[in-house]
Amino acid sequence: APTPHTSGPRSFPAGFLWGSATASYQVEGAATEGGRGPTIWDTFSHTPGKTHNGDTGDVADDFYHRYPEDVKFMRGLGLKTCRFSIAWSRIFPNGTGAPNQAGIDFYRRLTETLLANGIEPYATLFHWDLPQALQDKGGWENRDTAKAFADYAGFIAGRLSGTVRNIMTTNEIRSFTEIGYGSGRHAPGLQVGRKRLAQLTHHAVLAHGLAVRAIRASAPRAKLGLAENSSATVPVIEAPEHIAAARIAMREENAQYLGVILSGKYTDHYLRKLGADAPQFTAEDLAAISSPIDFVGVNVYTPDYVRAADNEIGYVSVPPPASFPHMLSPWLTVGPEALYWAPRLIHENWHPKEQFITENGCSSTDQMAPDGEIYDTDRVMYLRNYIANMHRAVTEGIPIKGYFLWSLLDNYEWADGYDKRFGITYVDFKTQKRTLKLSGHLYKEIIARNSLM
Numbered sequence: 001a002p003t004p005h006t007s008g009p010r011s012f013p014a015g016f017l018w019g020s021a022t023a024s025y026q027v028e029g030a031a032t033e034g035g036r037g038p039t040i041w042d043t044f045s046h047t048p049g050k051t052h053n054g055d056t057g058d059v060a061d062d063f064y065h066r067y068p069e070d071v072k073f074m075r076g077l078g079l080k081t082c083r084f085s086i087a088w089s090r091i092f093p094n095g096t097g098a099p100n101q102a103g104i105d106f107y108r109r110l111t112e113t114l115l116a117n118g119i120e121p122y123a124t125l126f127h128w129d130l131p132q133a134l135q136d137k138g139g140w141e142n143r144d145t146a147k148a149f150a151d152y153a154g155f156i157a158g159r160l161s162g163t164v165r166n167i168m169t170t171n172e173i174r175s176f177t178e179i180g181y182g183s184g185r186h187a188p189g190l191q192v193g194r195k196r197l198a199q200l201t202h203h204a205v206l207a208h209g210l211a212v213r214a215i216r217a218s219a220p221r222a223k224l225g226l227a228e229n230s231s232a233t234v235p236v237i238e239a240p241e242h243i244a245a246a247r248i249a250m251r252e253e254n255a256q257y258l259g260v261i262l263s264g265k266y267t268d269h270y271l272r273k274l275g276a277d278a279p280q281f282t283a284e285d286l287a288a289i290s291s292p293i294d295f296v297g298v299n300v301y302t303p304d305y306v307r308a309a310d311n312e313i314g315y316v317s318v319p320p321p322a323s324f325p326h327m328l329s330p331w332l333t334v335g336p337e338a339l340y341w342a343p344r345l346i347h348e349n350w351h352p353k354e355q356f357i358t359e360n361g362c363s364s365t366d367q368m369a370p371d372g373e374i375y376d377t378d379r380v381m382y383l384r385n386y387i388a389n390m391h392r393a394v395t396e397g398i399p400i401k402g403y404f405l406w407s408l409l410d411n412y413e414w415a416d417g418y419d420k421r422f423g424i425t426y427v428d429f430k431t432q433k434r435t436l437k438l439s440g441h442l443y444k445e446i447i448a449r450n451s452l453m
């Protein structure tokens with residue numbers, strides 16, 4: 001085995017947390033087992049025409065049954081930590097009301113198994129699978145959903161406090177609001193317009209804040225944060241005026257998500273831009289939304305290039321030219337420097353005590369070679385370069401404490417179904433057989449050395 005070292009030029013600090021990430025609906029399957037209630041993703045994926053091939057998460061990776069072997073597999077990779085999500089409707093099948101003991105037991109067994117294998121659990125409490133019963137009452141458009149989320153969060157954090165010490169409230173408020181209610185490409189598949197979108201986004205950040213308060217009360221020792229796909233603003237070239245522009249863009253492009261959560265204010269620019277469509281909120285809402293957290297989780301995939309501009313706000317976005325390289329998912333442009341600039345600009349704007357990269361990864365065609373191996377050299381290229389940029393940020397003193405690779409397994413990629421594979425492990429969805437890809441071998445090497453070569 002390679003010798004871990006902490007002193008080489010490309011090594012990470014001792015104790016750096018290398019992990020993998022998944023989400024309940026994307027891996028668990030067992031959609032009607034163990035008392036799980038229906039969610040908006042069951043409804044959406046079973047509606048003809050909504051997902052690639054009509055694919056659903058009914059079975060997915062069958063992680064609900066296969067987690068014992070999968071956790072052993074993680075241990076074999078040397079993972080220090082594992083990010084997974086808890087399905088709200090396994091705990092409260094109708095979103096509120098009586099809890100379901102079988103659901104609580106499942107996550108207790110999963111987290112005990114992780115700990116027994118030396119892997120620290122990082123639990124996300126909401127990764128998009130809203131109980132359908134709450135959608136029937138308006139979903140995130142209904143302010144009561146924020147309260148229901150806080151009740152669920154406080155309850156499950158208390159019940160799992162023996163095994164779960166690290167909690168992320170929500171995953172990607174920006175995605176589940178914009179894609180669920182703006183473009184409508186994801187569940188619940190609505191297009192509500194700008195005013196309603198701003199209001200329901202306010203309810204979602206409020207849900208995060210109320211959940212933080214509820215968890216502080218029920219599990220006072222838990223470390224708390226959230227995972228957000230902040231716009232990863234990147235200066236078009238590294239010149240002082242463009243760096244300053246990217247710093248402003250980081251603040252303004254994330255004003256209604258990370259911005260209000262970390263500063264307790266909506267920016268003037270955000271409110272002015274929306275005018276009469278701005279959300280209704282109180283000072284008490286802002287205080288709850290900005291309840292202190294212990295870390296910020298950032299999901300980083302694509303760069304958003306920005307240049308300085310002589311306008312009111314000081315920057316403009318620079319969309320990628322048609323020739324810009326991307327991975328198998330067309331939206332997934334390759335900009336490794338996003339994993340340097342996003343954490344740096346978050347740090348410079350809001351100074352969170354700790355950051356985690358809560359997701360980074362990519363889709364690839366992943367053809368199996370005649371020898372049965374998957375030589376995903378494009379994913380290897382992608383990871384190597386993104387991790388090198390994260391290394392630069394760590395070296396310059398940005399407090400990044402860990403990295404969760406998306407994803408451990410090929411899984412249900414939402415509206416893209418099983419068509420886009422993000423795993424470092426290949427899954428044969430007919431047999432559920434797992435095969436570590438070349439990128440998985442790379443990750444294992446990086447973890448073993450705590451270093452790039």
Ligand code: PNW
Nearest residue numbers: 023171172175229301302331359406413
């Ligand atoms: C994330 N974008 O979503 C999610 O948290 C995962 O569940 C998902 O499987 C993964 O990324 C890969 O798609 C994203 O448009 C959705 O930039 C949209 C974007 C990025 C990430």
